[in-house]
Amino acid sequence: MYRIIKIIFFDILKNKIVLAYTLILALLSWSSFGLEDNAAKGLLTILNVILFTVPLVSILFATIYLYNSSEFIELLLSQPIKRKKIWLSLFIGLSLSMVLAFFIGAGIPLLINAPGIVGIMMIIVGCLISVIFVSLAFLSSILTRDKAKGIGIAIMNWLYFALLFDGMVLFLLYQLSDYPIEKAMVAVTALSPIDLARIQILLHLDVSAMLGYTGAIFKDFFGTTTGLIMSFLFLCFWFFFPFYISLNKFKSKDL
Amino acid sequence: MKNTLFLFLFLFLFSPLYIQANVIEVGASKPVQSIKKAIAIAKVDDTILVHNGLYKEGNIVIDKKIVFIGKDFPILDGQKKYEVLSIKADSVIVEGLKIINSGYGTLEDPCGIKVYNRKNIVIQNNILENNFFGIYIQNGKNCIVKENKIRAYGKQEQLIGNGIHCWKSDSLQISANTISGHRDGIYFEFVTNSVIWRNISIMNVRYGLHFMFSNDDAYISNIFKNNGAGVAVMFTKRVKMFNNFFEENWGDSAYGLLLKEISDSYIIGNKFDKNTTGIHMEGTSRILVEKNGFKANGWGMKIQASCMDNEIKNNNFIGNTFDIATNGNLVLNTFNSNYWDKYEGYDLDKNGIGDVPFHPLSLFAVITENNPSAMLLFRSFMITLLDKSEKILPSITPDNFIDKTPLMHSLTL
Numbered sequence: 184m185y186r187i188i189k190i191i192f193f194d195i196l197k198n199k200i201v202l203a204y205t206l207i208l209a210l211l212s213w214s215s216f217g218l219e220d221n222a223a224k225g226l227l228t229i230l231n232v233i234l235f236t237v238p239l240v241s242i243l244f245a246t247i248y249l250y251n252s253s254e255f256i257e258l259l260l261s262q263p264i265k266r267k268k269i270w271l272s273l274f275i276g277l278s279l280s281m282v283l284a285f286f287i288g289a290g291i292p293l294l295i296n297a298p299g300i301v302g303i304m305m306i307i308v309g310c311l312i313s314v315i316f317v318s319l320a321f322l323s324s325i326l327t328r329d330k331a332k333g334i335g336i337a338i339m340n341w342l343y344f345a346l347l348f349d350g351m352v353l354f355l356l357y358q359l360s361d362y363p364i365e366k367a368m369v370a371v372t373a374l375s376p377i378d379l380a381r382i383q384i385l386l387h388l389d390v391s392a393m394l395g396y397t398g399a400i401f402k403d404f405f406g407t408t409t410g411l412i413m414s415f416l417f418l419c420f421w422f423f424f425p426f427y428i429s430l431n432k433f434k435s436k437d438l
Numbered sequence: 439m440k441n442t443l444f445l446f447l448f449l450f451l452f453s454p455l456y457i458q459a460n461v462i463e464v465g466a467s468k469p470v471q472s473i474k475k476a477i478a479i480a481k482v483d484d485t486i487l488v489h490n491g492l493y494k495e496g497n498i499v500i501d502k503k504i505v506f507i508g509k510d511f512p513i514l515d516g517q518k519k520y521e522v523l524s525i526k527a528d529s530v531i532v533e534g535l536k537i538i539n540s541g542y543g544t545l546e547d548p549c550g551i552k553v554y555n556r557k558n559i560v561i562q563n564n565i566l567e568n569n570f571f572g573i574y575i576q577n578g579k580n581c582i583v584k585e586n587k588i589r590a591y592g593k594q595e596q597l598i599g600n601g602i603h604c605w606k607s608d609s610l611q612i613s614a615n616t617i618s619g620h621r622d623g624i625y626f627e628f629v630t631n632s633v634i635w636r637n638i639s640i641m642n643v644r645y646g647l648h649f650m651f652s653n654d655d656a657y658i659s660n661i662f663k664n665n666g667a668g669v670a671v672m673f674t675k676r677v678k679m680f681n682n683f684f685e686e687n688w689g690d691s692a693y694g695l696l697l698k699e700i701s702d703s704y705i706i707g708n709k710f711d712k713n714t715t716g717i718h719m720e721g722t723s724r725i726l727v728e729k730n731g732f733k734a735n736g737w738g739m740k741i742q743a744s745c746m747d748n749e750i751k752n753n754n755f756i757g758n759t760f761d762i763a764t765n766g767n768l769v770l771n772t773f774n775s776n777y778w779d780k781y782e783g784y785d786l787d788k789n790g791i792g793d794v795p796f797h798p799l800s801l802f803a804v805i806t807e808n809n810p811s812a813m814l815l816f817r818s819f820m821i822t823l824l825d826k827s828e829k830i831l832p833s834i835t836p837d838n839f840i841d842k843t844p845l846m847h848s849l850t851l
Contacts, residue, residue: 223757224779227817235819349820353812360809368814378818385817389736389759 184268187259191276195248201284204240208232208288216296223388226297226305229289230384233309234377237285238316239341245277245320246337250330257438270433274321274426281313301387308380308418315376315422316341322425325432348375369404376421379414465489465512473498473514480504488512488535496520502527508534511565516540521548522569529558540569547599549574550588553581561586571599572620578607583615590619592643600625601642604632612637622648623665630654637661645670646687649677657682667691668713672698681707684716693718694735700725707851710735716758719745728752731851737763737803746770754848755779755798759816763803764839773798773841777848785846796844799835801828 195201215228252273259269289309293302323336352371356364372378386406404410462476462484463469470476474495476486482503490510497520500506504527511534516522519541523532532551541548550569553559557579564586566572572588575581583602592598601617603625604610610632616639617623623639623646626632634657639646646662649655649671656678662669668687671677677700684694694713695705700722709731710716716735717727720742727750732738738758741748743766751774755761761778775791776798783792802821805812815821828835 230817231819231822346820349815349818353815353820356809356812356815360811365811368811372814378814381818382814389816 184272187264187269187272188276188279191252191273192280194252195276195280198248200244201280204244205284205288208236208285209292211236212289212292216292222297226293226301226388229293229305230381230388232289233305233312233384234381235345237309237312238345238377241281241313241316242320242323242337242341243334245281245317246324246334248277249273249320249324250333253438260438266434267430270321270430274317277320278314278317281317282310285309285313301384304387305384308383311415311418311422312376312380315418315425318422318424318426318429321429325429325436344375344377348378352378373414373417376418379418379421383411383414459483459485461485461487463487463489466491477501477504497524498522499524499526500530500532503529505531506533506535507531508536508564510534511536513538516548516550516569518542521546521552523549523551525551525553525556525559528556530556531560531562532564533560533562534564536565536567537569538567540571542570542597547571547574547603549599549603552576553578557581560584565589569599571603572601572617573603574600575602575604575607575610577605578610580609581607582611583613584611585614586616588615588617588620592619592621595621595643598643600648601639604629607632611635616640618642622646623662624648626650626652626655628652632656633658634660638663640664642666646684647671649674652677656680661685662687662694664688665692668693668696670696670698671700672696674699675701675703677703679703679705679708683709683711684713685709685711687713689714696720697722697725704728705730709733709851710738715740718742719748721745723747725749726751729849729851730754731756732761733757736760740764741771742766743768748772749774751775752849753777754851756848760800760803760806762798762839763807764799765807767836769836769839773839775843775845776841777845778841779848781844781846783844790846792844792846795840795842797829797832797835797837797840799839801825801834804835 211232212229216225256269290306293305319340320337323340324333326336327333372382382405405414462480464473464476464486468489472495473488473493477500480486485505485507488508490512492513492515494515494517513536514522516539518539522537522540537550540550549571550566550573551561552574553576555577559578559581561573562584566586566588568590573583588601590598598621600622601620601624602612602615606628608630610629612624613635615637618641620642621644623642624634624637625648627650629652632655636659638661640663642665644666645668646665647669651673653675658680659682661683663685665687669684687694692714694710694716696718698720702724705725705727707729711733713735715737716732716739718740721744723746725748729752731754734757736759738755738761740763743764748771750771753776755776756779761780778796778798781792781796783794785792802816802825
């Protein structure tokens with residue numbers, strides 16, 4: 184298994200796209216810290232990168248990579264290796280490269296320019312988001328054999344979590360504004376990994392505002408150790424669950 | 439000329455005979471062992487010097503003009519039953535005592551030190567610990583409360599009194615006191631022409647400073663930090679707030695500075711750091727807010743639609759989540775020449791003033807004001823998009839809510 188991971192990992196590195204992604208992330212991060220006079224604004228730029236660019240690149244790249252390596256997968260299947268091992272190695276190889284790209288591109292400037300809890304939190308959350316969207320890519324690509332359809336599903340997934348979901352939440356908030364929905368809203372955030380990630384960072388970035396009004400409710404939930412563990416458990420669930428479904432499908436799939 | 443000289447000489451030589459002021463020493467090894475006895479035998483203008491020790495004498499009443507001084511902070515213990523020191527004479531000086539454990543009562547507010555309807559009292563350099571009320575000035579005039587350290591360990595609002603409580607007084611000077619753990623650090627009600635200067639009021643259960651119906655006062659260079667609800671100034675005219683620090687007042691209804699029904703006042707040179715809300719204004723009019731720094735607050739200023747003719751100029755707004763919020767469409771206040779770190783305009787003629795006006799009110803500030811739960815979506819990409827389009831074409835936010843001359847660089851304050 185280790186050898187398959189290694190092969191995949193180096194194959195991705197040879198591909199150069201991940202290198203370019205790393206470079207672009209680094210460029211964005213360094214310039215956002217360099218151009219703005221206060222570190223908080225640089226953090227905001229990177230927050231947007233985490234919530235927007237990282238999911239998009241992770242899910243698209245992983246989906247396309249999976250489709251393109253279908254022959255390689257078939258070749259591996261002809262060997263006496265368990266299907267589970269192959270699929271897991273692919274997942275680990277892809278996740279590892281995306282996480283590494285994020286860490287080198289955005290993590291290092293974060294550690295240098297904004298050391299402390301916010302920076303570390305952002306790195307952890309960014310890595311988790313990378314893995315989650317790789318996992319979603321696995322799900323998208325296993326659902327259909329048609330490449331165009333698979334990539335389409337991946338893009339839809341990304342659009343849903345990055346844009347649509349928040350729009351729907353806003354709509355719901357307005358429709359139900361007469362009811363005490365604050366607590367329910369906490370539960371709703373668990374339905375989107377991007378929202379979970381965003382709120383975890385917000386609690387550190389905008390701590391003063393999060394203590395006012397309903398912010399206090401979120402702070403009471405997410406800010407406590409239990410809340411922190413809960414939201415990280417949810418994030419872990421978000422990368423485990425789609426991958427688990429895809430793994431089950433892959434095991435019994437007629438390739 | 440000669441006569442005057444003689445007169446001075448005469449006064450100088452013989453005055454001790456006429457102003458006969460004795461020092462009565464109180465202490466375990468002194469002739470007088472009880473403070474109450476010392477007060478009983480003291481004559482007007484005498485000094486009572488209390489030596490170090492523990493005195494449990496119940497309620498001590500000072501009913502004549504004396505100087506009451508402690509040496510090495512003798513402890514006056516109220517045993518949680520009595521008011522410790524009651525001042526019922528004019529021109530008393532109280533200094534250098536450690537007063538602890540006053541009683542608790544909701545009807546008559548037992549205090550560490552209480553002044554009853556007197557004037558020219560000086561209370562300085564005392565330590566007050568674990569009292570219900572710390573220092574209480576009731577209907578006083580020309581009193582000075584200086585350099586006292588007042589500490590209590592209140593948990594609940596109902597079970598603890600105020601640090602320095604002033605009621606219906608005039609011309610007070612409250613300076614350089616340190617107060618913590620009381621309900622309100624400093625409380626002013628119907629107090630006029632007074633000054634609160636260089637006090638430190640931290641970690642009180644409710645307000646660092648609570649100010650009501652107190653016209654023509656000034657508070658200058660105080661530090662209000664980490665209080666349950668910040669500072670409240672209400673129903674007052676002509677109050678001056680200069681160079682104070684309002685820091686880390688965090689919570690649902692905590693404000694760096696809460697203004698309610700204030701008029702003709704000045705807020706100049708203050709620093710608001712890391713509060714949930716820097717300034718909350720309600721029903722205020724004709725206030726000048728100038729040269730203040732708002733930094734890392736949740737909301738820099740909340741200006742309710744009931745405010746009018748306030749002028750907000752030359753302030754720095756840096757790193758606040760929201761710079762300004764309001765609850766209506768009516769804008770009767772002016773914003774001029776402030777520095778906003780969220781300003782994205784340009785300055786072609788390089789005169790330091792941005793060429794396009796700035797809308798300090800963001801769409802999301804309006805959304806959260808109407809629907810607080812929306813805070814959940816803050817900094818989401820969706821919201822950022824909406825915010826950007828709102829900045830270009832205001833539809834929900836009032837379009838006259840603008841700073842026409844935003845500064846390009848922050849002011850050095």
